[in-house]
Amino acid sequence: MEFQDRKSTYPGRITLRHLDKNGSVTSEETCEIVFADQPTAEGTPLNASTFNQLIADIMSKVTNVQGPKGDKGERGAQGASGTNGAYITSITVTKV
Numbered sequence: 708m709e710f711q712d713r714k715s716t717y718p719g720r721i722t723l724r725h726l727d728k729n730g731s732v733t734s735e736e737t738c739e740i741v742f743a744d745q746p747t748a749e750g751t752p753l754n755a756s757t758f759n760q761l762i763a764d765i766m767s768k769v770t771n772v773q774g775p776k777g778d779k780g781e782r783g784a785q786g787a788s789g790t791n792g793a794y795i796t797s798i799t800v801t802k803v
Contacts, residue, residue: 708762710755 724735751757 710758710762712755
């Protein structure tokens with residue numbers, strides 16, 4: 708799987724639809740999203756490059772580890788250089 712960035716013709720634009728109480732569109736207007744939150748740190752960009760690098764980093768850590776045991780007790784495919792009998796039982800993601 709490879710992530711790809713979304714490419715839009717009009718970045719930052721949205722269309723607001725005004726609805727009546729029945730959910731029917733009564734009018735709409737095109738607006739532009741402008742962030743005015745004055746961040747103290749930009750943070751990590753959420754784009755294809757960042758996610759693809761994350762996958763590559765994870766895969767480089769688990770390349771030499773076998774997959775989990777299947778229903779019949781067999782081990783998953785072995786990594787390129789062997790595993791000394793280790794296998795993955797779970798992956799934990801911790802919010803920092």
